[in-house]
Amino acid sequence: MSILTTTDLGVSFSTESGTVDAVRGVSLHVEPGETLALVGESGSGKSTVALAAMGLLSGNATATGSAVVDGHEIVGAAEPALRSLRGSTVSMVFQEPATALDPLTRVGAQIAEVIRNHGDVSAADAAARAVDLLDRVGIPSPAQRARAFPFQLSGGQRQRVVIAMAIANSPKLLIADEPTTALDVTVQAEILELLRRLAADTGTGVLLVTHNMGVVADFADRVAVMLQGSIVETGSVEDVLLRPEHEYTKRLLAAVPRLAVAEAGAAVTSGGAVTSGAAVASGASGASVADGSDGSDGRRGAAPVVDLRDVSVTFGRGARAVHALQGIDIAVHAGETVGLVGESGSGKSTAARVALGLVKPTSGSVHLFGSDLRTARGRDRRALRSGIGVVLQDPVASLDARMSVAECIAEPLAVHRRGMSSADRRKRIDEVLDAVRLPRTLASRAPRELSGGQRQRVSLARALVLSPRLLVADEPTSALDVSVQETVLEVLRELQDDLGFACLFVSHDLAVVQQFAERVVVMRQGVVEEQGTTGATLMHPTTDYTRRLLAAVPVPDPVVQRQRRVERLATLGAVTA
């Protein structure tokens, strides 16, 4: 018998501007011990289905149809009945481990509370079981860690605690809504491994909600693809990911940036000496494997457009000082794209902000277009700055909601080209709107009326309006859906070909960087771990860290991914042994 069955499930939200149908006619089932992945882009209604199955929809939502969990109807059920189901029969793991835990309660007590909510268990027994659970989710020295507060744990450990709470009462159904989206890839790989093991051990059915095709390939048995509130395709993970039927699934998979990886087997056996070189490359445009140069400055004739030499940045002082950067050297030459990659806390965004002059280095020097930023003053400094374009991550916060699109784009002109006539200004705005392939009619609209992808293109237009020599892009596409990301990257690449600006591209996504950058700088804990041409560095990394990072990226091919997983675990086993 299925542990979760939804039949013709529909959810609509009543909002100020009328009723919105978020989910229509969704029928799916999850068997015990099986993982069903519900995939789709933002707004597809995948999270709404998950919440409806928990009976956790917000007050303005109305559910129709049926959702049956372990024989209990959820749609229209009374709150007390739902409460006794939640946490015991069905439980949920959310995206953000930082907010899923009570910051003022020790983690052991939080787990014990879940146990005691659903069973007549003494406090001492519950506490002992909490320690067991922490052990099962792989937290080292669980007895001590049970007394820790959430802030004393890392993001990955917090997510492990959340999972411990979710499995505390051996649920028959586990709903995981983007459980690894907020985590770094290496941590993501560990959490997925944990979830897989737990589900296999206990025969728990898992409903996995995600946008990441790599995670699907890694974890799911079956896949349901959602588009605008309906399921368009269902099938086994191999069928859907390798032989998609529906047009939308095909388009979605085509848009996923794929990490070109060295041939399986080769990377594991010997460190850097990969000779079988038959890379599963599927279009690493900028990355030329044959290019033997290590890309260090000096080999290129011209001076770099931006040059960070031995830069250190320390925030705070004394015992609470944080060494965000420790003596890094990064140079970007004219016309090239340098990808800056690393996990959270590696200092990659800080490095970009140093290049932009937003963060003052504690020591070391920053040269922009050949001039030292420290000595440039007033007018010179402003002139230097006019050669920079900036695109930042958040499509919502990047544009001032009180300005029109035209005003947003014209802002750099207002700063640096005061004398420009308004007719010239309008002409220039139209030019850059054309360049980023947005209709000119958008100029008078408010940013609020635009989609995320359109907003990022407006940001790009603003960055290009002064014809910069350097573009600094800090995770410009990580808040976007893959298909939108593809369009934005495409526009960016074409413009770079036409205009020849240099680009410092910060990203946590190795696949995107591999496609987009000629050189790559891998950062870890404020130091440069490794740098070189993208082809060489990401195909044949010389440091263990880069190798681990690459191995942890899930690829959206279930067969390849299964092999990679086995290899990764073997490598990790070898390291620990």
Added chain:
Amino acid sequence: MTAQLAPEAPGAASLVRPVAATGWRLAVRRFRHNTLAVIGLVVIVVIVLFCFVGPFLYPTDQTHTQLSQANLAPGAAHLLGTDAVGHDMLGRLMFGGKVSLMVGIAAGVLATVVGTLWGSIAGYVGGWVDAVMMRVVDAGIAIPALFILLVISAITTPGVWGLIVILGFVSWLVPSRLIRAETLTLKNRDYVLTLRAIGGSHARAIGRHLLPNSVSTIVVAATFQVADAILLVAYVSYLGLGVQAPATDWGGMLSAGLTAAYSGRWWLIVPPGLAVILVVCAFNAVGDGLRDAFDVRGR
């Protein structure tokens, strides 16, 4: 990978909802749907007209005492009766209301202006400047405003302008904290960082981004400040520290009428009391309505 150059994927396109109105028009629409706030606004307009236009339609002598007309109950000649020195109470309600409203509104606005400047400087500059400026605010909040008012009144007798300045300077502390918090979040928005990175000036960041985006917070704060200030004027005058006779305000009228209330002359107490309650409630309702109206998602 194959290039997909469709303007936007269908999945993402469904997110774009047609939005007809701009931010301000949307706010106005939301405000109009808030019945209580609209009633509040109407009440304020009516009372302002009553106090400032009323005396022309219903002229009364509020300077000379007319003992022959003293202590009359409400009737045809005096709709709300007269007080102990023969002033017509309806006329006096207008006369006193003028002072109450003027002082209240001016003091509320002054408090908001001072608070905005103080809070935005502290928030924008940050560091030790922020620390020092905010400790000053903490210290100010620790001293009860009424105590300061009593001390000042013991030293001097303020006129209308003096009262405005004094009330303004005891109530700027709360708005300054609000505006500081707003500035702190705004100055780290990506669009401000972008502007700074390409060499935009502080003046531009403040003038084009920080101020326009905190206008809603400032307007809401100002509305609540005005309500508070009108109440504060009433306190101060009730304690006999307000404007001096023959001028008066609603608080002063309450104070003057208090002794008479025990002898059944309710018309000396009820009208000014109701007026104060009505105006303060109306300003609070409008403030609430504005706050909800400005709370537009996706800013």
